[in-house]
Amino acid sequence: GESVGLHLPTLSVQEGDNSIINCAYSNSASDYFIWYKQESGKGPQFIIDIRSNMDKRQGQRVTVLLNKTVKHLSLQIAATQPGDSAVYFCAETHSGNTPLVFGKGTRLSVIA
Amino acid sequence: KAGVTQTPRYLIKTRGQQVTLSCSPISGHRSVSWYQQTPGQGLQFLFEYFSETQRNKGNFPGRFSGRQFSNSRSEMNVSTLELGDSALYLCASSSQGTTGELFFGEGSRLTVL
Numbered sequence: 001g002e003s004v005g006l007h008l009p010t011l012s013v014q015e016g017d018n019s020i021i022n023c024a025y026s027n028s029a030s031d032y033f034i035w036y037k038q039e040s041g042k043g044p045q046f047i048i049d050i051r052s053n054m055d056k057r058q059g060q061r062v063t064v065l066l067n068k069t070v071k072h073l074s075l076q077i078a079a080t081q082p083g084d085s086a087v088y089f090c091a092e093t094h095s096g097n098t099p100l101v102f103g104k105g106t107r108l109s110v111i112a
Numbered sequence: 113k114a115g116v117t118q119t120p121r122y123l124i125k126t127r128g129q130q131v132t133l134s135c136s137p138i139s140g141h142r143s144v145s146w147y148q149q150t151p152g153q154g155l156q157f158l159f160e161y162f163s164e165t166q167r168n169k170g171n172f173p174g175r176f177s178g179r180q181f182s183n184s185r186s187e188m189n190v191s192t193l194e195l196g197d198s199a200l201y202l203c204a205s206s207s208q209g210t211t212g213e214l215f216f217g218e219g220s221r222l223t224v225l
Contacts (some may be wrong), residue, residue: 043116043202043216044155089155099145099168100214102155102214 002007002025010107019077021106023090028071030092034100035064035075039086047075074079077108116205123221133220137184143167144186145214149200153217158201160188170208179204182209184201198224202224 007065013019025033031052036044050057050064050073063076073090087107091100117136125131137144146158151207157170159172161180192196198223199203204214 036216039220043204043218045216046213049213096160099157099170100159101157102147104154 006081010109012109012111013080015080015082015110015112016037019075019080019084021075021077021088021108023073023075023103025092025103026092026101027072027092027094028068029094029095030101031069032071032092032110033066034091035062035073036089036091036102037086038089038105039082039109044089046089053091080108080110082110082112084108116203116215118201118217118220119204120220121218122221122223124225125142125193125194126225127195129193130189131193132187132189133201133203133222135186135188135203135217137186137203138215141205141207141215142184143208144180144184144188145204146188147202147204148172149202150198150221151203155202158188174193186216193224195224198222 006048008090010041022050035047036050037047038044047060048062055066065074077084087105089105090103117189136177143162145160148156148158158172158176159166159178160168164180173190200219202216202219204216206212206214
């Protein structure tokens with residue numbers, strides 16, 4: 001597959017455990033945040049989003065937490081599965097149709 | 113519903129040549145964004161088109177250009193290729209522009225020799 005990042009931080013997790021991926025965003029004016037998952041050889045895929053008027057949002061097996069005070073975003077994956085192995089990106093933007101700015105990414109490796 | 117389609121998937125060029133990449137967005141989506149992805153820089157925004165107009169532009173030299181057609185299909189062109197242009201070029205479409213969910217294609221992998 002294609003390498004999307006040779007020097008990405010890597011998180012190794014045992015199958016069945018919970019994963020927490022962290023992201024520090026840069027712009028205090030950002031009010032919309034998205035987590036994307038990118039598998040080898042594919043484009044990024046939307047996982048979950050959150051707006052700045054919320055501090056937590058849950059999806060299926062995933063939860064995003066937003067701490068605007070310290071400009072921190074996290075993605076929690078419950079009961080991590082081998083299919084969750086991928087690179088995860090946070091992205092931020094603010095109202096007015098400004099471009100999404102992506103973080104550098106974290107590689108999640110699930111150990112079976 | 114068909115996803116975002118990018119062509120070609122892989123291509124090899126030499127320095128000084130030019131390249132044109134194509135993107136067909138999801139039906140009904142009027143916004144198309146382009147990103148360059150490299151191991152060192154990650155995902156970098158190139159430009160966004162909405163209803164045939166460039167609405168946002170990233171910090172890339174003028175060698176990088178794009179356009180959007182009336183059917184929302186988009187092309188990007190890179191002229192006078194340099195070795196550093198080797199990258200995965202990703203196209204994403206959206207119904208709401210950049211503040212909504214972006215749907216990405218699988219990318220065009222460009223190698224410049």
